[in-house]
Amino acid sequence: MAAPHPPANAGPSLSPLTRGEGYQPVSPSPRLRGEPPDGRPLRAGVPGVGEGVSSRRTRTAAAFWLSSLRVYREPRLIAILLMGFSSGLPLALTFGTLSFWLSEVGVSRTSIGLFALVGISYSVKFLWSPVIDRVPIPFVTTNLGRRRGWALAIQPALALAILALGLTDPRWDPTATAIAAVVVAFLSASQDIVIDAYRVELLRPEEQGAGAAATQWGYRIGMLVASAGALYAASFGGWAFAYGLMAALMAVGMATVWLTPEPGGIGPLETLPGDLPLSRIVAWLERAVLAPFADIFSRRGAVAILVFVILYKFGDALAGTMSNPLYVALGFTKVEAANIAKIYGFLASLAGLALGGIVVLRIGVFRALLVCGVLQMLANLMYVLQAWAGHSLPVLALTIGVENLTGAMGSTAFVAYLSGLCNLAFTATQYALLTSLAAVGRTTLSASGGALADMVGWSPFFIIATLACLPGLVLLVGIMRREAAVTDNCS
Numbered sequence: 001m002a003a004p005h006p007p008a009n010a011g012p013s014l015s016p017l018t019r020g021e022g023y024q025p026v027s028p029s030p031r032l033r034g035e036p037p038d039g040r041p042l043r044a045g046v047p048g049v050g051e052g053v054s055s056r057r058t059r060t061a062a063a064f065w066l067s068s069l070r071v072y073r074e075p076r077l078i079a080i081l082l083m084g085f086s087s088g089l090p091l092a093l094t095f096g097t098l099s100f101w102l103s104e105v106g107v108s109r110t111s112i113g114l115f116a117l118v119g120i121s122y123s124v125k126f127l128w129s130p131v132i133d134r135v136p137i138p139f140v141t142t143n144l145g146r147r148r149g150w151a152l153a154i155q156p157a158l159a160l161a162i163l164a165l166g167l168t169d170p171r172w173d174p175t176a177t178a179i180a181a182v183v184v185a186f187l188s189a190s191q192d193i194v195i196d197a198y199r200v201e202l203l204r205p206e207e208q209g210a211g212a213a214a215t216q217w218g219y220r221i222g223m224l225v226a227s228a229g230a231l232y233a234a235s236f237g238g239w240a241f242a243y244g245l246m247a248a249l250m251a252v253g254m255a256t257v258w259l260t261p262e263p264g265g266i267g268p269l270e271t272l273p274g275d276l277p278l279s280r281i282v283a284w285l286e287r288a289v290l291a292p293f294a295d296i297f298s299r300r301g302a303v304a305i306l307v308f309v310i311l312y313k314f315g316d317a318l319a320g321t322m323s324n325p326l327y328v329a330l331g332f333t334k335v336e337a338a339n340i341a342k343i344y345g346f347l348a349s350l351a352g353l354a355l356g357g358i359v360v361l362r363i364g365v366f367r368a369l370l371v372c373g374v375l376q377m378l379a380n381l382m383y384v385l386q387a388w389a390g391h392s393l394p395v396l397a398l399t400i401g402v403e404n405l406t407g408a409m410g411s412t413a414f415v416a417y418l419s420g421l422c423n424l425a426f427t428a429t430q431y432a433l434l435t436s437l438a439a440v441g442r443t444t445l446s447a448s449g450g451a452l453a454d455m456v457g458w459s460p461f462f463i464i465a466t467l468a469c470l471p472g473l474v475l476l477v478g479i480m481r482r483e484a485a486v487t488d489n490c491s
Helices: 049-073 075-093 096-104 109-127 129-134 146-166 174-202 205-237 239-249 251-259 277-297 302-311 314-321 323-329 334-363 365-379 381-389 393-421 427-442 445-456 458-467 470-490
Strands: none
Touching (some): 096 109, 096 323, 109 174, 129 174, 129 277, 146 239, 174 427, 205 239, 277 302, 277 427, 302 427, 314 365, 314 393, 314 427, 314 458, 314 470, 323 334, 323 381, 365 393, 381 393, 393 427, 445 458
């Protein structure tokens, strides 16, 4: 059994951006502001020093941003993007795409809502994350390394599970479909644990920001392929063909892991302290399991923070659970949904990710969470407009565009917040815990969406989903006030 690395003397990130202060540019000199050296104002219409300097500053800034893009040509960043693709591919196959399939074959909306429970593995993956993080696989870890060994053990099994899911028939045997979906979700969540740790350990500190962007882009592309691509494939060859094709695409992740070196190289397995097996097990549990969780729960306001993590995306996820059934009920075909709800929504999501990053950079994490949270809450009302408009492609484009734009902005701010919560000594396990809690709103709590929609109808349901965003925002305001008070006391 491999022992965990001893905790480093590193606390959570405390950069100004993480503390919610935003980006604070340094005030330029009078010459760079376009003012004459003696402080006298320039006369209108008279060329001054600032004109030439301003032009050079513009060109320099443009060159700087363009040169920054070169980091994405690094092989490590390309590998991270492809791993993100492999991570995003299975999620839609057990959520959005599966709900479209179930709606098409006549499964009730209540049952479709309950199918969201198959993703509960994403909510509880922290329970087995220390095992994947520290326990070696016999004959595999010593030859491939800890990260590559676990990844290449999980990914082939995940591909076979996706293939098996496509071969089920939810119309006649929904139980078999549910079981296969549970297995896919479990293996997908396990793959996420490995890929998250792989990314953090593979990249240099200065590459972590670019790595996060590459992961998000790869993840979104994987979800697009598994949603719009799967719908196109199902229209062409049926659902079994579509899921078989998605299973084959898991080879992208396998090839990437195979060709990417193990972070830090393949070293000998660490030994645990103690002479007896029981003492070594206890030592492993204390250092790999208890310490990361104790660190989180010992923080000021830990309960409020963890409840906020669960509720921040709850209203958005609740509405999203019933978005595809709404499209089917309004008469949209698979091709229409693929063209607008998937491809157009994908582009809106990419724009939202970029815009969310700018908002975080300029106003800080906490205020970005509040602004983006309010926007994603109001975006749920677009579904009410869609239900009222019926089968209208322009309204569908507007609804999907607004919802995906604001949802991606909220996700960017949320991921930045979760990353700042992690203690650098326990990043992998704590990030698994926080993302598991965040998935509770998307899976367990949103599972009642179908029954609620059946009970109240489309428009009232989406109004309720909008109001479901308020508890998270109220908690956020309280956390912001407490953090501001702590900062004032320390200053």
